[in-house]
Amino acid sequence: MKSVRVVVVGAGVIGFSTAVCIAEALPFCSVTLLAEKLSPDTTSDGAAGILFAAQFPDIPLDRQRRWFKDSFDHLLAIAQSSHSPDAGVMLSSGCQIFKEVPATKKPFWSEFVIGFRLMTDRELKRFPDHKYGQAFTTIKCECSTYLPWLEKRFRKTGGQVEQRKVNSLQELSNGYDIIVNCSGLGSITLVGDTEVYPVRGQVLKVEAPWLQHFIRDGDGTTYIYPGIHSVTIGGTKQEGDWRLQVDDGDTKSILERCSRLEPSIGKAKVASEWVGLRPSRRNLRLEREMMQLQGRRVPVVHNYGHGAWGVTLSWGTALDALGLVRQCLHEMPLRAKL
Amino acid sequence: MRVAVIGAGVIGLSTAQSIYQQYHSIASPLTIEVYADRFTPLTTSDGAAGFWQPYLYDNGKIQETKWNKETFDYLLSCLSSPESVKMGVFLQSGYNLFTEPVPDPSFKDTVLGFRQLTERELQMFPGYNYGWFNTALMVEGKTYLPWLMDWLQKRGVKFYQRKIDSFKELAETGADLIINCTGVRSGELQPDLELKPGRGQIVKVDAPWLKHWILTHDRYTESYNSPYIIPG
Numbered sequence: 001m002k003s004v005r006v007v008v009v010g011a012g013v014i015g016f017s018t019a020v021c022i023a024e025a026l027p028f029c030s031v032t033l034l035a036e037k038l039s040p041d042t043t044s045d046g047a048a049g050i051l052f053a054a055q056f057p058d059i060p061l062d063r064q065r066r067w068f069k070d071s072f073d074h075l076l077a078i079a080q081s082s083h084s085p086d087a088g089v090m091l092s093s094g095c096q097i098f099k100e101v102p103a104t105k106k107p108f109w110s111e112f113v114i115g116f117r118l119m120t121d122r123e124l125k126r127f128p129d130h131k132y133g134q135a136f137t138t139i140k141c142e143c144s145t146y147l148p149w150l151e152k153r154f155r156k157t158g159g160q161v162e163q164r165k166v167n168s169l170q171e172l173s174n175g176y177d178i179i180v181n182c183s184g185l186g187s188i189t190l191v192g193d194t195e196v197y198p199v200r201g202q203v204l205k206v207e208a209p210w211l212q213h214f215i216r217d218g219d220g221t222t223y224i225y226p227g228i229h230s231v232t233i234g235g236t237k238q239e240g241d242w243r244l245q246v247d248d249g250d251t252k253s254i255l256e257r258c259s260r261l262e263p264s265i266g267k268a269k270v271a272s273e274w275v276g277l278r279p280s281r282r283n284l285r286l287e288r289e290m291m292q293l294q295g296r297r298v299p300v301v302h303n304y305g306h307g308a309w310g311v312t313l314s315w316g317t318a319l320d321a322l323g324l325v326r327q328c329l330h331e332m333p334l335r336a337k338l
Numbered sequence: 339m340r341v342a343v344i345g346a347g348v349i350g351l352s353t354a355q356s357i358y359q360q361y362h363s364i365a366s367p368l369t370i371e372v373y374a375d376r377f378t379p380l381t382t383s384d385g386a387a388g389f390w391q392p393y394l395y396d397n398g399k400i401q402e403t404k405w406n407k408e409t410f411d412y413l414l415s416c417l418s419s420p421e422s423v424k425m426g427v428f429l430q431s432g433y434n435l436f437t438e439p440v441p442d443p444s445f446k447d448t449v450l451g452f453r454q455l456t457e458r459e460l461q462m463f464p465g466y467n468y469g470w471f472n473t474a475l476m477v478e479g480k481t482y483l484p485w486l487m488d489w490l491q492k493r494g495v496k497f498y499q500r501k502i503d504s505f506k507e508l509a510e511t512g513a514d515l516i517i518n519c520t521g522v523r524s525g526e527l528q529p530d531l532e533l534k535p536g537r538g539q540i541v542k543v544d545a546p547w548l549k550h551w552i553l554t555h556d557r558y559t560e561s562y563n564s565p566y567i568i569p570g
Binding site for chain 1: 417418420422423426428429430431450451453455456458459462471473545546547548549550569
């Protein structure tokens with residue numbers, strides 16, 4: 001009989017990855033996932049989902065390396081398995097190109113992606129505006145397929161999913177013993193975190209089945225990511241911008257910039273446009289705290305603020321969150337575990 | 339000057355294109371005619387994946403390596419043209435897999451980004467201990483052939499669906515030059531003991547999540563008798 005009641009708030013890639021990690025590792029916990037938005041309406045759903053990391057300034061590097069490596073290895077195993085199409089996870093090769101030689105020649109994640117190397121001069125010839133490039137193979141994880149696949153795994157363990165907006169953690173204190181907060185931007189109001197802010201991103205989905213490689217400009221704002229059924233091109237990085245509506249000026253700019261990188265984009269039919277608000281924070285928040293809710297002391301594990309690297313760090317941070325949940329369990333009064 | 343090309347596969351049509359490009363202003367008036375009993379989509383070229391990769395070693399036949407390189411460089415230059423999509427030409431990367439270390443191939447400097455496979459990549463392919471990764475070109479017959487025919491037609495090249503039974507037959511109609519691009523059935527026009535069919539059967543599957551070609555090699559069998567996967 002399941003004796004410890006865990007609730008995960010948030011049904012994006014962080015929420016579901018965390019919920020699955022907990023439910024699969026701790027069979028004596030009953031895990032419920034609550035969220036206002038479920039796939040296909042989460043921020044994760046529109047993301048291209050290419051695994052690729054930047055760096056948080058104040059988090060120890062070996063922790064970030066572990067997050068990246070764990071996420072990459074987990075998804076690589078899925079990409080190599082027969083689950084690949086059902087999970088929406090595939091291998092993707094391509095390049096990141098720079099107009100100026102970057103300061104960091106070997107970013108920390110270069111050893112975790114596959115076959116990382118510098119581009120040859122012949123390869124760079126295709127990009128007359130760029131003088132330096134890195135080629136490698138990484139993973140693309142399409143959340144509009146991956147999230148439903150994770151949900152199936154979650155439900156197999158007995159996990160419950162409820163679509164419901166949580167307005168305050170107080171609502172949860174009576175029904176649950178441990179709260180796991182994966183509410184992304186929602187953390188601003190849910191836990192009063194003023195350090196969280198949106199970074200608006202617009203992308204287009206185009207039909208260009210002849211494109212097999214990803215191309216990313218080192219500035220991080222212009223990219224072409226071929227996926228299973230369409231190619232995601234983008235993008236924008238508008239800090240503090242809450243607009244969820246498509247901006248025609250952004251669409252035009254994206255098409256222009258991407259066509260300059262890959263002229264055949266001009267021949268591609270635009271299938272759709274999408275906007276997402278990256279749940280950004282100077283450093284992502286992955287820690288536990290004891291909160292006083294409705295007269296009870298309830299442990300809360302926070303796992304949010306992944307910004308542009310949610311998919312990239314999803315499994316690694318979920319594993320860390322699981323570790324924090326285990327710590328909460330060890331410290332709980334024996335009564336609650338019976 | 340009347341040139342008759344026999345065969346409308348990728349060789350026949352490319353040859354007609356080259357002749358036009360090189361000679362139409364020099365040997366004016368130049369009439370080019372293409373004779374074939376099969377046109378796209380019924381040629382051998384139509385069923386091919388269109389993957390550019392020669393046999394691994396040229397064994398000293400450097401002329402073949404030169405032809406291969408010229409083809410690759412030409413197709414690469416087509417990529418930047420607005421016609422590239424209509425031509426069916428695109429880049430694709432992938433893996434050549436072996437069960438033991440082998441020398442580098444004759445085409446290693448022709449393709450892009452050629453390198454050995456890393457340990458992690460080899461772990462992705464149990465049973466294989468060695469391999470290469472590189473970016474190559476794809477030119478899909480079923481798209482390229484119609485594009486070539488259109489290109490040729492626009493420049494006045496005429497097509498005749500007819501089986502040619504002898505060179506004499508064409509000479510008698512007044513052809514000044516005959517280009518024989520009849521592929522596997524050349525033996526019917528002129529016996530050639532070295533010519534043999536290499537039967538190939540393939541299965542087309544719908545697997546849009548695969549973006550890399552994978553070619554395996556077995557030292558005991560000839561090329562293409564060992565499994566391969568080529569996304570298109």
